[in-house]
Amino acid sequence: MLETIAASRCPRCQMVVAPPASYCPHHPVLMTPDSLPGIGEIVSFTTLHTPPAGFKSPLHLAIVELDGGARFVCHGSDVKGLKVGAAVAIEAIDNIYYFSNLGTLDRARLFWRRAGRAGDRVNAIARSLAKRMWKGKHRAAS
Amino acid sequence: MPDVFVAGAGMTRVGRRSEPLPELMADAAHAALAEAGLDVPDAIVVATMNPEEFIGDGNFASNVATQMGFADVPTLRVETATSSGAAAFYTGFAQVAAGLRHTVLVVGGEKMTHLTTPKVSELIGRSIDPYERAYGATMPALAGLVTRALMTRGAANAREIAQVAVKNHANAARNPLAHFQDAVTLEQVLESRMVADPLRLLHCCPISDGAAAVVVSAEPAHVRVAGIGHGTDTLAMRHRRELTSFGATRMAAREAYGMARFGPERIDVAEVHDAFAPFELISLEDLGLVPPGKAGRATLDGETALDGRLPINPSGGLKARGHPLAATGLAQIVECVWQLTGRAHGRQVAGARRALAHSIGGLATNNWVTLLESRG
Numbered sequence: 307m308l309e310t311i312a313a314s315r316c317p318r319c320q321m322v323v324a325p326p327a328s329y330c331p332h333h334p335v336l337m338t339p340d341s342l343p344g345i346g347e348i349v350s351f352t353t354l355h356t357p358p359a360g361f362k363s364p365l366h367l368a369i370v371e372l373d374g375g376a377r378f379v380c381h382g383s384d385v386k387g388l389k390v391g392a393a394v395a396i397e398a399i400d401n402i403y404y405f406s407n408l409g410t411l412d413r414a415r416l417f418w419r420r421a422g423r424a425g426d427r428v429n430a431i432a433r434s435l436a437k438r439m440w441k442g443k444h445r446a447a448s
Numbered sequence: 449m450p451d452v453f454v455a456g457a458g459m460t461r462v463g464r465r466s467e468p469l470p471e472l473m474a475d476a477a478h479a480a481l482a483e484a485g486l487d488v489p490d491a492i493v494v495a496t497m498n499p500e501e502f503i504g505d506g507n508f509a510s511n512v513a514t515q516m517g518f519a520d521v522p523t524l525r526v527e528t529a530t531s532s533g534a535a536a537f538y539t540g541f542a543q544v545a546a547g548l549r550h551t552v553l554v555v556g557g558e559k560m561t562h563l564t565t566p567k568v569s570e571l572i573g574r575s576i577d578p579y580e581r582a583y584g585a586t587m588p589a590l591a592g593l594v595t596r597a598l599m600t601r602g603a604a605n606a607r608e609i610a611q612v613a614v615k616n617h618a619n620a621a622r623n624p625l626a627h628f629q630d631a632v633t634l635e636q637v638l639e640s641r642m643v644a645d646p647l648r649l650l651h652c653c654p655i656s657d658g659a660a661a662v663v664v665s666a667e668p669a670h671v672r673v674a675g676i677g678h679g680t681d682t683l684a685m686r687h688r689r690e691l692t693s694f695g696a697t698r699m700a701a702r703e704a705y706g707m708a709r710f711g712p713e714r715i716d717v718a719e720v721h722d723a724f725a726p727f728e729l730i731s732l733e734d735l736g737l738v739p740p741g742k743a744g745r746a747t748l749d750g751e752t753a754l755d756g757r758l759p760i761n762p763s764g765g766l767k768a769r770g771h772p773l774a775a776t777g778l779a780q781i782v783e784c785v786w787q788l789t790g791r792a793h794g795r796q797v798a799g800a801r802r803a804l805a806h807s808i809g810g811l812a813t814n815n816w817v818t819l820l821e822s823r824g
Binding site: 367377390 | 569579586588592593595645646647
C-alpha cells in the first residue's frame, strides 16, 4: 500500500496541513484529523552542501504538494534529473519521510491504482528504492 | 496622528568587531543622540535577536541601558527575528505618535563573528518552523527552495540574481562602514561555492557584528516618518501557497503606503532586505517598486544601480554592508536618513526626498516597511 500521511483540516477554510496541527495557521479553530496518500508533486527542492549538525552532506530537501493539497517537507534519495513538478512517492523510514522520483512505469501504475486497480507494486518499488539508497546513509548515527 | 521625526542617526562599522555588544550599541546610540542634540532620551527601545545564545546575556534592555549610562531611562526590548531593528523603530515611533514619550532612542545590535559558521547558522535557524528544522532546514536551505522556485517560474535567471550581489558589493565599496569593501564580478558570483543549490556563497550575506541607532522625536526635524507597515505570514514554508512572493512584504507595503498616502512611484531610494540576492528581486516586485516579472531585467539593465532610475541598497545592503541581525533594520533606516539629508558621502543619490526601508524577519514571517520623507 501507499504510505498514509497524517494531516489535519481546517473546518472553516478547508486548508489541509501535514503533519497535523492543533490550530489552523489562519483561523483560531481546532483542526479535524485527516490523512493523505503519500504521493504528490515537487514544488521545489534544494541540496544543502553544508547541512547542520546531525545530517550528512549532501542533504536533499524538498517541498512536495501531496495529492489532497497539503504541502509537505521531506528528504530525498537523489535529485539527479529531478524537476519541479515531478511526481514523487513519499515514504517513512524510521519515522523520517523521504521522496523518491517516480518513473513512467510507476506513474502508469499509479494511474491504474487511481483508476481502481491494485497499485501495491508502486509502493513496493518506491520502498525498495528508498530503502536501498537511504537507510542509514544520510543521517548521522544518533 | 501627530507627526514623528527622526532627529538623529548613527551606526558602527559593520564587520568583525572585538568590542562587546553593549559597547557597540552605546557607540551607535551616543552618535545618534549627539546628532539629535539630546542628552538623555525619555525612553529607549532595544533590538537584539538572540543575545541569550549569541553572547550568553539576557535581560538585555536593562543590560544595554545600564552600560550606556541610562539605567534611569525606561527601556524595553523588541524582537521579531531578523527584522527586530525595524520592529524596535516601530515601537519607538508608536510611543511618540501616541504622545506617551517626546523622544525615544532606538538602538539595535548583534554580535556573531566570535562563533563558528555552523553555530551561527544553527542559532539563526531557530527562527525556522521546528518541524522543518528537524529535516535540516536552515535559512540558506529555505532560500534555496525559494530561489529554485523563482528560477523555474522563469521570473529570474542566474545572471540577474548574481547581478544583485555585484551591484551591492560595488555600493559597499563606497561605504566605509560596510563589511565588504571589495567589488565582485558576475563570474565570481556565478562560480562561487554552492551552498543550497541553486544558491551560491556570494548570493548570501556575511556573518557580521555591528550596531545602529536613531532618535525618534515629536520635535520637527529634517526627516519625517511618513508611514510604517507591518506584515506577517506562516512560520512554516509548507503552509504557504506561494514561495516566490512574500505575503508579509505585500501586507507591510500596503499598510505603509496607506499611512503615507503615497505609493511606490514616489520612492527615490530604497534599502531592501537582500539576505540572499534573489530576495532583492522578489522584494522589489512585492514592494511595487518594479512591475511584476521585471526585477531581474531591471537589475541587469542597471536601473537599480547607484546611478540608475531607482538606486536600491546604496549602503551595500545586507549582502555587502553586512547583516548584524537586529542592527540591520535600523542600519537601513540610518542609511535612508543619510540619503535624505545629503550625508551619504561617496554614494549619495542626488535629490533623494523619499526613502523606503524593507526588513524581513525569519523567512518572511514578520516583515516591515518604513517610509521616510525629507522636509528640506
